[in-house]
Amino acid sequence: MGRYDRETALHAFDGQSRVIHPCAAQAKDDKPDFQGGTLRCHCHDSPVLVQINAQSQHNHLCGCSRCWKSDGALFSQIAVVPRNAVHVVENADKLGLVDPAAVIQRYACRDCGVHLVGRVESKSHGFYGLDFIHTELSADIGWSAPSFAAYVSSVVEAGFPPEQMPHLRRQLRALGLEPYDCLSPDLMDVISHHAYVRRRSEGERVSA
């Protein structure tokens, strides 16, 4: 996986998939019977290791400013797994909470800055029970491949030129990654249905 300077990549965007994400154009090697693997931060010495005992779900690229991105990439690559499938097995003491106010409680290695796990702690959120992970941190082969691109317009918040957005969206579609400016319709439906059930349970009279 190549490494490159993020600022240079932003300014020199030419639609190459490596700028979108280093893994975006790689072979899709999902294995139906894949049972998970180990995530490793970028530290050479004493890396944080996280064992994931499940296949990843809803793997996608994310353009938002909060998700961890590898150097030079416009997008992060992020997926969810059940929280009970996530076990920090080595150097847990190096993990720190990035933003205690965020819905997704992201834990990063204090030394290299890589995000290892993002946990949804709010029981009222549609994603409660799920942890966010970056499968690119694993050398294991068989994780589900990214299937869409989320928060695409958010890259403009990070300095991406708005006039290049049509080109960027074309490039994402060419990679088979439908671009959305929030999450995919399926995931937005999950969040919305959860909100409906919660509002009804709180006695609110809501109807479509």
Ligand SMILES: N[C@@H](CCC(=O)N[C@@H](CSCO)C(=O)NCC(=O)O)C(=O)O
């Ligand atoms: N424009 C904002 C968007 C931030 C945002 O809402 N990010 C999503 C990313 S989830 C993974 O795809 C989100 O749900 N965030 C919740 C949280 O971060 O706690 C920006 O770019 O910052």
